[in-house]
Amino acid sequence: MPEKIRVRVDGRQLTLTNLGKVLYPEAGFTKAEVIDYYTRVAPFLLPHIAGRALTVKRYPEGVDGPFFFEKNRPAHTPAWVRTARLPAPGSTKGRETIEYAVVDDLPTLVYFAGLAALELHTPMWRVDDEGRPQPPDTMVFDLDPGAPATIVECRRVALRLREALGEDGLDGRPKTSGNKGMQVYVPWSHREEDPSAYARALARRLEKERPDEVVSLMARKLRPGKVFIDWSQNNPAKTTVAPYSLRANPVPTVSTPLTWEEVEELRTPQEYVFTAPDVLERVGRFGDLMAPPERGPDTGGP
Structure with missing residues (x-):
């Protein structure tokens, strides 16, 4: 029988199992440590995923x-977990709708961590209190290096993206993907233009400007040695790994927000491989580097 422990998290009762199970063998990182990481990073993570339909990688x-x-909430999901039933166009399982979980609070986050949902992926839009999809509030550029290019080459493209966005009055915020690449998030509220169309046009512009460095088409044969700017992540049906999400690598790497100064100074790929303990130290030092600028970095306090 699997070991079970009952805990209360912010007034909700949860049953956690197999806490000693090693989920990252190379690092000896257990399920208990996964839950501990998500619990401690929650004040910084939750503002980015609250209200968004959740897809997990278990x-x-x-x-x-x-x-x-x-995508569909597990059958044994507690009744107190918020859900939103949304259309599922093109579902591979023939479903017309999917009942997504929406992670608005710590108990729900701990529940999914207890399911070994290591990676958290969300779209660029939220649902309202009635579960209805709202217009996108974020645009994303996913920078994917084609070997032998690395995150160092992504750095050059990200810095050029920052310049181009600034010319249009937009504020890009960088983070590592937690794998080999980098992403730039852009707040998009209250703009009438379609973010997907804008992102595509900008990606193609940079490809024409720097054809030896940048590619905007998905074909893998075009990518070696270049940085693919994946603008298609702004399609409402797609998701991107959330800030502060773990990734399923040999060690528990994290999709980690960066300062632009860090991006400017990046010289080797190893410099910005951040693990869960690294990120907990960073949020203690920097707060949330992706917090809205009017608030300043969120330190997780009241």
Whole structure:
């Protein structure tokens, strides 16, 4: 029988199992440590995923074992978890709708961490209190380096993106993907232009400007040695790994917000490989580097 422990989190009762199970064998990082990480980073993570339909990537046997994406909330999801039933166009399972979980609070986050949902992916839009999709409030540029290019080459493209966005009065905020690339998030509220169309036009502009460095088309044969600017992540049906989400690598790397000064100073790929303990130290030092500028970096306090 799997070990079970009952805990109360902000007034909600949860049953957690197999806390000693090692999910990252190379690092000896257990399910208990995954739950601890998500609990401690929650004040910085939750503002970015609250109100967004959640897709998780679950690794019940750890990162070396089989995994699956899960959009529809698990059948045993507690009744107190907020959900939103949304259309599922093009569903591979023939479903007309999907009942997504919406992670607005710590108990829900801990519940999913307890399912070995290591990776958290969300769209660029939120749902309202009635569960209805709202217009996108964020635009994203996903910078994916084609070998032998690395995150160092992404750095050059990200800095040029910052310049181009600034010319249009937009504020880009960089983060690592937690894998090999980088992403630039852009607040998009109250703009009438379609973010996907804007992102595509800007990606193609940079490709013409720097054809030896940048590619805007998805074909893999075009990518070696270049940085693919994936503007298609702004499609409402797509999701992107959330800020502060773990990734399923040999060690528990995290999609980590950066300062632009850090991006400017990046010289080797290893410099910006951040693990869960690194990120907890960073948020203690910097707060939330992706917090809205009017608030300043969020330190997680009241």
